[in-house]
Amino acid sequence: xxxxxxxxxxxxxxxxxxxxxxxxxxxxxxxxxxxxxxxxxxxxxxxxxxxxxxxxxxxxxxxxxxxxxxxxxxxxxxxxxxxxxxxxxxxxxxxxxxxxxxxxxxxxxxxxxxxxxxxxxxxxxxxxxxxxxxxxxxxxxxxxxxxxxxxxxxxxxxxxxxxxxxxxxxxxxxxxxxxxxxxxx
Amino acid sequence: xxxxxxxxxxxxxxxxxxxxxxxxxxxxxxxxxxxxxxxxxxxxxxxxxxxxxxxxxxxxxxxxxxxxxxxxxxxxxxxxxxxxxxxxxxxxxxxxxxxxxxxxxxxxxxxxxxxxxxxxxxxxxxxxxxxxxxxxxxxxxxxxxxxxxxxxxxxxxxxxxxxxxxxxxxxxxxxxxxxxxxxxxxxxxxxxxxxxxxxxxxxxxxxxxxxxxxxxxxxxxxxxxxxxxxxxxxxxxxxxxxxxxxxxxxxxxxxxxxxxxxxx
Numbered sequence: 041x042x043x044x045x046x047x048x049x050x051x052x053x054x055x056x057x058x059x060x061x062x063x064x065x066x067x068x069x070x071x072x073x074x075x076x077x078x079x080x081x082x083x084x085x086x087x088x089x090x091x092x093x094x095x096x097x098x099x100x101x102x103x104x105x106x107x108x109x110x111x112x113x114x115x116x117x118x119x120x121x122x123x124x125x126x127x128x129x130x131x132x133x134x135x136x137x138x139x140x141x142x143x144x145x146x147x148x149x150x151x152x153x154x155x156x157x158x159x160x161x162x163x164x165x166x167x168x169x170x171x172x173x174x175x176x177x178x179x180x181x182x183x184x185x186x187x188x189x190x191x192x193x194x195x196x197x198x199x200x201x202x203x204x205x206x207x208x209x210x211x212x213x214x215x216x217x218x219x220x221x222x223x224x225x
Numbered sequence: 226x227x228x229x230x231x232x233x234x235x236x237x238x239x240x241x242x243x244x245x246x247x248x249x250x251x252x253x254x255x256x257x258x259x260x261x262x263x264x265x266x267x268x269x270x271x272x273x274x275x276x277x278x279x280x281x282x283x284x285x286x287x288x289x290x291x292x293x294x295x296x297x298x299x300x301x302x303x304x305x306x307x308x309x310x311x312x313x314x315x316x317x318x319x320x321x322x323x324x325x326x327x328x329x330x331x332x333x334x335x336x337x338x339x340x341x342x343x344x345x346x347x348x349x350x351x352x353x354x355x356x357x358x359x360x361x362x363x364x365x366x367x368x369x370x371x372x373x374x375x376x377x378x379x380x381x382x383x384x385x386x387x388x389x390x391x392x393x394x395x396x397x398x399x400x401x402x403x404x405x406x407x408x409x410x411x412x413x414x415x416x417x418x419x420x421x422x423x424x425x426x427x428x429x430x431x432x433x434x435x436x437x438x439x440x441x442x443x444x445x446x447x448x449x450x451x452x453x454x455x456x457x458x459x460x461x462x463x464x465x466x467x468x469x470x471x472x473x474x475x476x477x478x479x480x481x482x483x484x485x486x487x488x489x
Contacts, residue, residue, distance in 0.1 A: 198411060
């Protein structure tokens with residue numbers, strides 16, 4: 041097309057090759073952050089368009105955390121637009137959960153075996169039910185497979201905060217999991 | 226390492242995020258602690274269960290097509306280019322961020338910092354107490370050992386980006402023991418070590434750009450008394466098992482002496 045200069049095509053090709061492989065990661069994160077498929081699709085699309093506009097300023101190191109950081113901003117804008125419980129959820133989350141003990145004694149049961157009985161949907165729901173900062177940290181780690189340093193970059197917090205959130209997130213998930221088992225038996 | 230530290234660190238161990246030295250420390254604690262070793266096993270099982278589950282939604286093919294169509298085409302025009310026009314309102318709004326991703330991520334960082342400042346403060350308080358406890362273990366207290374403040378101050382030069390005030394409070398009953406380089410929140414900080422009777426006080430000093438003067442805040446973490454304040458662009462954390470009144474006295478003396486035009 042006459043409208044595009046040659047280097048614009050080149051930029052588009054480089055962006056395509058670098059960013060599109062991260063599409064599934066972006067969509068998975070958006071699903072967990074927004075808890076809604078249609079909103080997640082919109083957010084991911086907005087993220088990719090924004091990323092393309094800023095691609096000239098992209099200096100690495102890794103594409104995935106760079107892209108997910110943009111996606112996170114888009115999702116937060118969506119929270120602000122919704123202006124409903126998601127935002128409050130986030131504000132309260134860390135203080136509210138201070139009261140939750142980091143470790144609760146497990147039920148005397150073969151946990152690993154019980155966990156296997158749960159189908160994937162249950163695990164997904166348990167993760168979706170977690171308060172925002174913990175859900176986000178857990179998903180970035182377990183599902184997007186980012187390093188602590190990359191999570192810190194995406195979430196804009198120190199690595200120490202990532203560590204403490206992850207410890208708390210996994211403990212919360214474990215408690216919820218144990219409770220879900222209890223309700224089944 | 227105690228169980229409270231291991232609670233957090235065992236996740237880093239599980240995720241392969243620790244260097245050899247720290248991994249050894251955590252493993253040594255876990256080897257000798259039935260409760261922590263049980264936790265590690267449980268969290269490992271949980272992580273494996275998550276990894277084995279199908280939790281990662283694949284992006285719908287239609288979404289991929291929409292994104293590809295909305296981007297400039299790598300090869301000249303495809304038929305699909307007309308599938309989905311951009312929403313103009315959003316585009317023009319976000320187009321306003323001419324300086325790029327740096328702006329939006331800095332903006333995001335500042336928002337996050339505002340929301341989680343109290344969390345961060347608590348996190349650093351925990352860090353500071355952990356550093357204090359580590360310092361009490363054999364041979365860790367001081368890198369430079371002296372009662373002469375003129376030896377301590379130059380020692381820090383070039384090691385940290387801050388010149389911590391090193392103040393002689395012997396007359397007030399606080400003996401200067403020396404200085405140490407420590408890490409809080411991933412940053413190197415100076416620790417000036419004092420002692421009253423058998424109680425060690427670690428005074429951590431870090432540079433905080435734009436740190437306004439902040440009043441002393443007090444808290445207790447794992448039984449240790451912690452005082453936090455900032456002035457003169459420096460951030461101070463004092464930790465000790467000294468009783469709160471005496472630690473308060475220490476903080477007042479340091480704070481008064483650190484001010485440039487005080488008579489100290």
